[in-house]
Amino acid sequence: NAGVMQNPRHLVRRRGQEARLRCSPMKGHSHVYWYRQLPEEGLKFMVYLQKENIIDESGMPKERFSAEFPKEGPSILRIQQVVRGDSAAYFCASSPPLGTGGVDTQYFGPGTRLTVL
């Protein structure tokens, strides 16, 4: 069973460009979460999605950031008009449907390291 997949692993963008980060959850998982991590810091929650629905986007910046999890295909975190402050590691996590047993363990991908020049 493949783990959470993220691509690209490294992404370099110039200021003003768009960044698209992709996340494929573990097989059977219908919940996707995005987190951002700055150097020497813990992860900060950004958004929680289910298929075709944004459940909680309380951690997302109000502008330039958007996320989707379409019926088919990976979840996408999109950052428009990137600025240097967007440079960070972006992690995706997935979890199985609630109520299927166990506790709220989230399984993390390897992350995408975004560098804005």
Add this chain to the structure above:
Amino acid sequence: LAKTTQPISMDSYEGQEVNITCSHNNIATNDYITWYQQFPSQGPRFIIQGYKTKVTNEVASLFIPADRKSSTLSLPRVSLSDTAVYYCLVGTSAYSGAGSYQLTFGKGTKLSVIP
């Protein structure tokens, strides 16, 4: 969300047992205690979770005293590959309906294992 406090860093020699303590004085009745491990350039990995007393799995043990205001992650006989950042998280299960889906990470404890 209950605030957690853990040491910023710890050093240990290979083969020793390492105990990392986390303080969570404001833990709520429905809160669980969860530990994640993060290697450099990787995403966090779930290690262990508990509610009270002691939990043990193939990787670690988690000790939780009766008042639940702290918890101790115990790693037996560490090796160089255990060098990582360890995060203590406290929160309510979303299954209960009152919990949060968000995992709240502090800065963690950076464990360095020395040969």
